[in-house]
Amino acid sequence: MPFSKTVDESRVYDRLLKLVFSGSMAPGERLVERRLAEQLGVSRIPVRESVREMLAQGLLVGGDKWAGACTRNYTPAEVRQLSEYRRILEGGAARLAARHTDRNDLAHLDRLREETEKEVGNYGSPRWAQLDHEFHAALAQASHNERLIHTMQHLLAECHYVFYVYPRQQRRPELSYADAVAQMARVVKDHGAIVERIRQADADGAERLARAHLLVTGRQAASDLAGGEEL
Amino acid sequence: MPFSKTVDESRVYDRLLKLVFSGSMAPGERLVERRLAEQLGVSRIPVRESVREMLAQGLLVGGDKWAGACTRNYTPAEVRQLSEYRRILEGGAARLAARHTDRNDLAHLDRLREETEKEVGNYGSPRWAQLDHEFHAALAQASHNERLIHTMQHLLAECHYVFYVYPRQQRRPELSYADAVAQMARVVKDHGAIVERIRQADADGAERLARAHLLVTGRQAASDLAGGEEL
DNA sequence: TACAGTTGGTTTGCATGCACCGTATACAGG
């Protein structure tokens, strides 16, 4: 589970998050407070508040007065915008991390990269998705910018669902084993290169590599996207 | 008023936003639901929801269970992080705008720049702050990235308060007239240069100039900041 | 005096109920 420290199954918000992103709801479906309330066994109030919070973070659309909120449908265009948005933020995180260059952050990133490397070859391993997520979360943390970290937390959680959880329930791309392993190896290599730039306090390089990494990853994750132009 | 189209004085959220950022509350002060509710003449529920929305957007801190929310205090370190965060996002917006290069967006940006130019010399003019804000909002819009626009809306509103409204009520820096006019002229020139890069579809240049513009602007707005290293 | 338990006040979390708004449907008029 991404950011397991902040996920509390007893909180209505997290249960609603899971409900929306685990495929239980159709894309673009309206979130009816009363229905969700009885489905979760609580009153409408905590549902209302959670929905408004998700709206504020862009995880839902709509929300005009008396209009209610709807789930996103994640069309190719939306996924592309999501990916663009993430590239901007995470590139910036890498840049800031390279400027602050904290010894503990580097150790943490190195450890995560090593752990990830052990998982290369386990195609479909949940631990792989978990570790990949944790690496990017650690990268955000290394920026030492509270606002950026805050935004990235929600963004990464969303990407985790959109890129890993969501697609598995609709159609799995059925990648060949060799290709999958090659991709995983490339991801580990990319991560290592980004960390190295941060270690050398190369802000421009760190940002460039982080963006490139996400461009390739995002492109293959959302294979529907047309040719990925360089950002 | 920033983003006047989205600001509705009848909505509790906007009134609360004004209350928090107009200096009526001390930095770091706790937002007590009951007190705010009777102060705004509504019940606790809409206050609760608005507070949770502001928390989700990082406009307030705290919010753990039974902990309540507090206003930010905007220490120099926080202002610096806010400014860094904005540079990342707005630089990205300029980059995307240069990639999409929409004729209407360019016309809108040009018009706003011209309007702004007319205000050079009117030091302290509210119209200046308004137009500056609208220019940056238009820049965000020109990115054509819904997520980025959404985040930038709230971020710009916050910056508007932190950089323009908030300081006026504590201590005004008392800039000399000549310096003030020079600064305003520089802002207009910067804006024009950014638009020009977008027009030429120069993504790297647009991003670089937008970042540089915000670095200088942010540095002088938060004059407490130590030497602004290049981002 | 020091410390632990208790107790009252304050604040948040949540359930219930009612009022308002938007939309679809049925009906009357042209």
Next chain:
DNA sequence: CCTGTATACGGTGCATGCAAACCAACTGTA
């Protein structure tokens, strides 16, 4: 048959009330 209007229904916005949790001061005992 088409169009404008009234009305019923689904759904959200909000007020009220109660229970749980936190905090601080008070008190009793060692």
